[in-house]
Amino acid sequence: MTGTTQDDYTDRYARRVRGMTTSEIRALFAVASRPEVVSLAGGSPYIAALPLDAVGEMMSKLATDMGTTSLQYGIGQGTVELRERICEVMTLSGIDASNGASPDDVVVTVGGQQALDLVARLFLDPGDVVLAEGPTYVGALGVFQAAQAQVRHIAMDADGLVPAALEAAIAEAGGRAKFLYTIPTYQNPAGVTLTEERREEILDICERHGLLVVEDDPYGMLSFEGEAPRPLRARRREGVFYLSTFSKTFAPGLRVGWILAPHAVREKLVMASEANILCPSAFAQGAVTQYLSTMPWREQIKTYREIYRERRDALLDALEDLMPAGTTWTRPDGGLFVWATLPEGLDSKAMMPRAIAARVAYVPGTGFYADGTGTDSLRLNFSFPAPERIREGVRRLAGVMEQELAMRAVFGPTTPHRRRGPAGADAPGPDLA
Amino acid sequence: MTGTTQDDYTDRYARRVRGMTTSEIRALFAVASRPEVVSLAGGSPYIAALPLDAVGEMMSKLATDMGTTSLQYGIGQGTVELRERICEVMTLSGIDASNGASPDDVVVTVGGQQALDLVARLFLDPGDVVLAEGPTYVGALGVFQAAQAQVRHIAMDADGLVPAALEAAIAEAGGRAKFLYTIPTYQNPAGVTLTEERREEILDICERHGLLVVEDDPYGMLSFEGEAPRPLRARRREGVFYLSTFSKTFAPGLRVGWILAPHAVREKLVMASEANILCPSAFAQGAVTQYLSTMPWREQIKTYREIYRERRDALLDALEDLMPAGTTWTRPDGGLFVWATLPEGLDSKAMMPRAIAARVAYVPGTGFYADGTGTDSLRLNFSFPAPERIREGVRRLAGVMEQELAMRAVFGPTTPHRRRGPAGADAPGPDLA
Numbered sequence: 001m002t003g004t005t006q007d008d009y010t011d012r013y014a015r016r017v018r019g020m021t022t023s024e025i026r027a028l029f030a031v032a033s034r035p036e037v038v039s040l041a042g043g044s045p046y047i048a049a050l051p052l053d054a055v056g057e058m059m060s061k062l063a064t065d066m067g068t069t070s071l072q073y074g075i076g077q078g079t080v081e082l083r084e085r086i087c088e089v090m091t092l093s094g095i096d097a098s099n100g101a102s103p104d105d106v107v108v109t110v111g112g113q114q115a116l117d118l119v120a121r122l123f124l125d126p127g128d129v130v131l132a133e134g135p136t137y138v139g140a141l142g143v144f145q146a147a148q149a150q151v152r153h154i155a156m157d158a159d160g161l162v163p164a165a166l167e168a169a170i171a172e173a174g175g176r177a178k179f180l181y182t183i184p185t186y187q188n189p190a191g192v193t194l195t196e197e198r199r200e201e202i203l204d205i206c207e208r209h210g211l212l213v214v215e216d217d218p219y220g221m222l223s224f225e226g227e228a229p230r231p232l233r234a235r236r237r238e239g240v241f242y243l244s245t246f247s248k249t250f251a252p253g254l255r256v257g258w259i260l261a262p263h264a265v266r267e268k269l270v271m272a273s274e275a276n277i278l279c280p281s282a283f284a285q286g287a288v289t290q291y292l293s294t295m296p297w298r299e300q301i302k303t304y305r306e307i308y309r310e311r312r313d314a315l316l317d318a319l320e321d322l323m324p325a326g327t328t329w330t331r332p333d334g335g336l337f338v339w340a341t342l343p344e345g346l347d348s349k350a351m352m353p354r355a356i357a358a359r360v361a362y363v364p365g366t367g368f369y370a371d372g373t374g375t376d377s378l379r380l381n382f383s384f385p386a387p388e389r390i391r392e393g394v395r396r397l398a399g400v401m402e403q404e405l406a407m408r409a410v411f412g413p414t415t416p417h418r419r420r421g422p423a424g425a426d427a428p429g430p431d432l433a
Numbered sequence: 434m435t436g437t438t439q440d441d442y443t444d445r446y447a448r449r450v451r452g453m454t455t456s457e458i459r460a461l462f463a464v465a466s467r468p469e470v471v472s473l474a475g476g477s478p479y480i481a482a483l484p485l486d487a488v489g490e491m492m493s494k495l496a497t498d499m500g501t502t503s504l505q506y507g508i509g510q511g512t513v514e515l516r517e518r519i520c521e522v523m524t525l526s527g528i529d530a531s532n533g534a535s536p537d538d539v540v541v542t543v544g545g546q547q548a549l550d551l552v553a554r555l556f557l558d559p560g561d562v563v564l565a566e567g568p569t570y571v572g573a574l575g576v577f578q579a580a581q582a583q584v585r586h587i588a589m590d591a592d593g594l595v596p597a598a599l600e601a602a603i604a605e606a607g608g609r610a611k612f613l614y615t616i617p618t619y620q621n622p623a624g625v626t627l628t629e630e631r632r633e634e635i636l637d638i639c640e641r642h643g644l645l646v647v648e649d650d651p652y653g654m655l656s657f658e659g660e661a662p663r664p665l666r667a668r669r670r671e672g673v674f675y676l677s678t679f680s681k682t683f684a685p686g687l688r689v690g691w692i693l694a695p696h697a698v699r700e701k702l703v704m705a706s707e708a709n710i711l712c713p714s715a716f717a718q719g720a721v722t723q724y725l726s727t728m729p730w731r732e733q734i735k736t737y738r739e740i741y742r743e744r745r746d747a748l749l750d751a752l753e754d755l756m757p758a759g760t761t762w763t764r765p766d767g768g769l770f771v772w773a774t775l776p777e778g779l780d781s782k783a784m785m786p787r788a789i790a791a792r793v794a795y796v797p798g799t800g801f802y803a804d805g806t807g808t809d810s811l812r813l814n815f816s817f818p819a820p821e822r823i824r825e826g827v828r829r830l831a832g833v834m835e836q837e838l839a840m841r842a843v844f845g846p847t848t849p850h851r852r853r854g855p856a857g858a859d860a861p862g863p864d865l866a
Contacts (some may be wrong), residue, residue, distance in 0.1 A: 055497070057844055068480050121579070128447075131601050255710065265442050276709065282685075
């Protein structure tokens with residue numbers, strides 16, 4: 001039959017699939033998961049810090065005493081019990097009844113990723129433009145590519161998204177921009193945070209141009225110095241979609257996230273989710289509900305904060321002590337990531353195989369851009385490896401960079417190839433996103 | 434801002450969303466969930482038949498002893514342990530190494546619904562045609578509508594899909610048909626099964642025309658008389674996508690299903706799933722893996738079979754004893770559903786409010802067609818309610834029908850309005866799908 005060869009399937013793919021290409025660096029990440037490799041490439045929380053015995057007891061009760069509901073189908077929007085708890089959690093960030101937050105407008109999702117995918121399904125037609133920070137979350141690039149949308153990156157500096165750059169991009173998009181996708185707090189991968197003043201400025205710009213805002217806030221509670229600035233949603237109730245997840249504050253293995261949506265669109269989001277997954281897992285929702293009802297979840301967040309602060313310090317100290325001259329990096333006040341920029345002429349993607357050979361892994365900057373830029377930078381994670389491992393990883397990375405610089409001194413500058421590949425062509429796997 | 438009113442959001446929706454309308458009968462189903470209502474509308478397995486204490490113990494171990502992996506991120510394709518177990522499960526249906534089944538070609542999904550959505554994302558462009566049984570799974574109609582595809586229904590009889598009708602539909606589609614979506618065994622909602630002879634005939638037709646086959650098999654193991662005919666995938670390895678789920682053989686609350694895909698497309702499916710959900714729940718996958726490794730799952734399936742056989746008999750007997758003349762229905766050899774056709778002139782959708790008032794619920798036939806037909810039929814579920822409740826429900830339904838017929842005798846035939854509404858406009862919620 002005509003369906004028997006790879007070519008025949010390829011001929012049948014939907015247009016949205018044709019741009020999908022697998023990353024040449026994915027194979028390297030498989031190697032990077034070996035124990036002898038220090039991986040600074042991941043994005044995983046330090047789950048060992050959870051009280052696993054107590055969680056186990058909770059899971060047991062959930063199945064034994066509540067199994068006829070927790071193991072059964074649920075409703076598409078998610079249980080009202082969890083949506084009420086989610087509203088309690090959001091009050092810690094200043095999102096509450098005073099700015100119109102209600103369990104009725106919360107849609108429970110399969111982690112933050114499905115939340116983002118649902119918003120894209122609701123608003124993006126092929127050819128639409130999405131404005132996003134450059135660099136931005138690799139998983140978001142995958143969503144926008146699948147939606148056949150075009151991503152325009154907005155420059156950031158140490159204060160986050162640059163308002164003038166946003167204005168310019170909106171003008172350039174000429175009405176084709178559907179929304180701004182932004183991670184204002186402890187941004188992945190850049191590790192920078194949008195300042196108070198800029199939050200108001202950015203919201204004013206979007207309001208003036210009638211641009212919707214998709215605010216992704218997985219890291220806001222993981223602050224190391226005082227509290228994070230209030231989310232955009234806490235400042236504007238209309239035109240802002242607030243997305244978050246329990247993956248960083250509890251556990252990613254349950255895949256529970258949410259959208260707080262403007263009331264007018266909530267029902268459409270639920271229908272889109274039902275077409276996608278029928279309903280979110282009743283067991284996973286029950287687990288998060290029980291966790292938030294019966295366990296000291298606020299203290300757990302403090303625990304994560306302390307562990308990650310120590311590890312961020314270990315990473316920043318190691319970079320300070322060991323990186324070759326000409327290397328620069330961000331200094332995050334929270335979250336999981338540091339963004340480093342290499343000395344002139346080094347190519348983070350070209351360097352990857354040699355880094356893996358030296359038993360250290362990172363994510364090359366190209367994974368976080370839709371346009372193939374980012375060869376001069378890379379992302380380093382500090383939430384998962386222990387402080388001494390982090391320092392050893394940086395030592396190995398510095399060694400590889402010194403070798404590259406030495407070769408360059410001998411053979412002259414190797415101009416980094418600025419590949420204009422399809423979005424996400426360098427995307428790492430989920431465990432690295 | 435321009436995003437402050439419902440109209441403003443509506444103007445921004447993607448084209449795929451514009452056809453999305455909420456069902457007027459959804460509100461009725463909310464009422465139908467009240468305890469005094471006998472609901473024959475659901476599609477839920479009888480979870481109380483599970484050994485919940487043992488499941489609870491298993492869940493406890495999974496978090497306590499394996500938490501650092503079961504509560505962590507996983508990989509997009511799903512764990513190799515679960516994919517190996519899934520291949521063991523499929524051997525019971527005759528899908529094994531001899532016909533090329535391999536864990537490498539299995540993609541773990543968020544229930545059968547995401548499996549279907551991923552296949553649609555991979556192959557469907559707006560305007561493409563999908564061929565499907567009429568009636569068909571309501572959740573599939575939601576997927577195809579979201580993909581902006583057109584559904585052409587193929588007639589069924591007591592032996593399942595009618596080959597001549599498939600031939601005609603392929604010819605009519607004139608090359609725009611991307612695949613045949615079929616539930617060959619204990620079909621939802623019709624309760625019929627494609628015969629052995631017809632399976633070969635249907636496969637030959639699809640092969641001859643180069644039409645891909647998407648085989649949805651959630652019910653195949655729930656047989657009441659002997660074993661079900663072997664799945665289509667057990668007869669052809671190329672051109673057939675095999676979709677199934679643990680929702681009916683274990684528990685739907687975990688949302689774990691899978692696709693066995695032709696090797697050439699498996700990687701694209703994984704990338705599509707990562708863009709959608711990043712990765713399936715490691716905890717849910719661990720739960721299913723442990724369940725299949727440490728618990729008597731084959732015996733549990735036998736238990737479900739026995740319970741459902743008794744309930745099917747209760748439903749068929751009650752229909753036989755109580756239904757007004759002119760009513761016909763299918764006699765399923767397995768699965769969860771009976772499809773009933775009303776006496777001339779009765780309208781299952783128009784009758785719904787009166788049925789709810791009489792404290793009985795069903796799903797009107799219109800929910801299972803993309804073209805608004807089905808007003809003369811309805812779906813009855815027998816897996817969830819106890820036998821005596823089933824009989825009481827049929828008694829109430831028969832009473833409502835008698836009244837309708839009496840009114841009709843007095844006021845003359847009320848021609849059933851054949852609404853040509855958008856697909857899924859009568860779609861019930863997930864708990865009824």
